[in-house]
Amino acid sequence: MQPEKKQLEILLMHYFRECYSGFPRGKLVPSESPDFILTLKSRNNLGIELTRLNPLNARLPDEMELLKNSTRKKIIETARFLFEENSSLKLFVKFLFSENKLIPEERELPVSAQLTNIIRKAVAAKHPNSFFRESFESEVLPEGLDALLIVHHPELLVSFWERSNNLGVSDDVVADIREAIYKKDEKLRHYQKRRLNYYWLLINTDRLRGIKSYNLPNKILNHNFQSRFQHVFLFDLIKSDVFQLV
Template structure:
């Protein structure tokens, strides 16, 4: 299979996992069958014959914090550690998982501790997924004493449609300098394509913006700031799904 095609397949598998994550965390998600589609990404078919389209996009930090040489070295070390943890885990398991690692910037993992961190983290993940139901969506957030020093949080998720494991460093696209502007940009880009989605003549269209962890350098009360902002869109509803907090943040509700 060509590399590009394989990457597209993995992307769709992750989208299926993410829309199920959203459904689990959002109590007002409509009851119905979620069907993978194109333009929009998913259609929810409800018993009353209504159809809801859901489009997914990832929050891209267009205004990313500039990385120093020291930060780049640390990023390379962390990504190698994540890769090694995945390899170690997969030597004893064929579980297909989506795993996100949020490293601490206060407690840096030294090269001397790399082996111990790797071993403890893999054992912890194995214990966390032991006995899970392979036929349904599963997710767990690990934090605090569950983790070796140097890691703040780890998100583990699984869905039966996920055929390839994806293990990543959290916020691997970068950390935003202006989260609100980046959210506006994400909405604007998808609003431009809404007329394409509307060709399916669905009853509603929702936009789901996913992000690993809403984090910014200068905004201490970032979640409050986002909630207090006025966002505009032609989608009926717009949400942010914060993966590491397992939290849905409604941004826009245009239901009449």
């Protein structure tokens, strides 16, 4: 059995593989330093390292935000409890709550129950030994939620039910990406001891958003990032969007 962190990495790697049309064919094997090795038909080996985008300068939550997050945590925990009462299926679930429509205390339980029903219906016909993903927008979700992501991989033996952007919202997404690349570039010499032919870096983020209101995808794609990896990708999990940075 793989450790919990590696189980989640396997799920995210297969999710990225499905979303990125340019992903090369080959045998993908979990590894360490880098996280995955893809053996290509040419017999070359591609190493892929995963990391999560960390909002380094995220502002500290005020009292109101702490209260909102506490409510959201209770909603998620209740929905998970209700779902797992009748299902042994392990899921990776991300909840993107609205910043404009807050959920009052009296709606916590009804919202949890509605979310449980949505998730149950979404996975009802799915085979537990297969990879699958489902996503929902605000139109079909309880008021107060903007999006819901459900992903499953048979390697996943523990559940991950989380609030999106639970690390905080970035003050400068470009600077955070630069820092993520810099930290992994520093470790690339260690990865190169494996003598692989190519190296990719995959940066995951729950939902690409920042405190400033400019068009983040355009700003990122118009920015010139540098790296010693052959390719660097930013993967928006909620939107299933892949941005090639290098």
